[in-house]
């Protein structure tokens with residue numbers, strides 16, 4: 441594979457500015473038939489999102505995907521969001537009970553707006569089967585399928601009926617897949633997004649490896665329609681999970697969905713836990729992301745997000761770990 445690169449290896453090249461203020465730039469996006477303030481979604485992980493955060497995001501015009509790790513609460517969550525006329529966006533796995541859950545939703549006449557099939561190795565018949573099952577029973581749901589890392593996978597999941605695919609195997613901050621298995625897009629996630637987006641006929645979500653707000657703009661440049669982020673959303677006041685104090689500073693936990701902390705056992709562990717310094721309120725981060733994206737749009741010489749897709753770029757270096765440590 442040639443021409444591989446990651447976020448830190450790329451710089452976007454400015455084009456002539458056409459606005460007098462960055463506030464003239466619009467960072468909003470259409471995705472799955474809905475309009476959102478940002479092309480960004482917090483990761484569907486248990487230390488990133490819960491019902492409260494999901495409700496806040498939905499009420500305030502941001503996209504969200506609820507995690508799937510408390511399956512017994514999902515039905516009520518869907519009902520609560522729909523009663524309040526808020527966007528409903530949930531995750532499912534591929535085990536037999538998940539097939540049953542989809543049928544229960546259909547029986548209850550509850551069609552979520554978005555359903556994300558969330559497994560580690562999404563280029564699998566199990567995911568193809570689940571896409572078809574959802575499309576059969578809940579044809580109105582927008583199905584996001586993942587995770588994948590190759591054009592072949594994107595095409596196969598799209599052909600099975602997926603409305604969008606999620607790209608990223610192993611670039612995550614609390615991911616150790618690349619270390620434990622030797623596989624994935626860690627170290628070349630941005631190039632993988634480029635390859636997958638070129639093959640895609642439907643939207644692609646870039647998932648994992650975002651370390652700065654500039655990486656969001658880079659993801660858009662290389663073909664992503666939406667960007668999923670874990671670590672930059674961890675550690676907020678609203679973030680679910682344990683908080684500890686050390687040397688007068690507050691830290692919040694951020695653990696991988698395939699970590700022993702999530703699974704409750706040391707089996708097929710492909711995730712770790714980090715303690716993230718408390719970083720204030722979620723809205724402040726969302727606002728800063730919006731401002732930084734507005735600025736990126738201005739550097740791209742436009743007024744809309746789409747301008748970023750057309751800028752030139754240079755490759756400046758290569759580094760496999762993208763700033764991460766193993767433990």
Ligand SMILES: NC(=O)C1=CN([C@@H]2O[C@H](COP(=O)(O)OP(=O)(O)OC[C@H]3O[C@@H](n4cnc5c(N)ncnc54)[C@H](OP(=O)(O)O)[C@@H]3O)[C@@H](O)[C@H]2O)C=CC1
Pocket residue numbers: 533534535558559560561566587608609610611612615617648696697698708710
């Ligand atoms: N984006 C990424 O790089 C990664 C993300 N994750 C996240 O961790 C969470 C747990 O993922 P996951 O373990 O898939 O979920 P589950 O534990 O729900 O597993 C889903 C199904 O896929 C099977 N499975 C999992 N990995 C593989 C594999 N490599 N090859 C064949 N079958 C497999 C599991 O069986 P069995 O367990 O018996 O193999 C199970 O039947 C998800 O939220 C996922 O997104 C995990 C790793 C990588």
Ligand SMILES: Nc1nc2c(ncn2[C@@H]2O[C@H](COP(=O)(O)O)[C@@H](O)[C@H]2O)c(=O)[nH]1
Pocket residue numbers: 483484485587608609610611612613614615616617618647648649650668669670671672695696697698699710711712
């Ligand atoms: N390999 C693993 N990947 C994981 C795990 N839990 C979540 N994830 C993926 O990481 C991203 C978030 O990445 P970040 O760099 O923004 O922090 C998340 O959306 C998942 O795709 C895991 O245990 N192992």
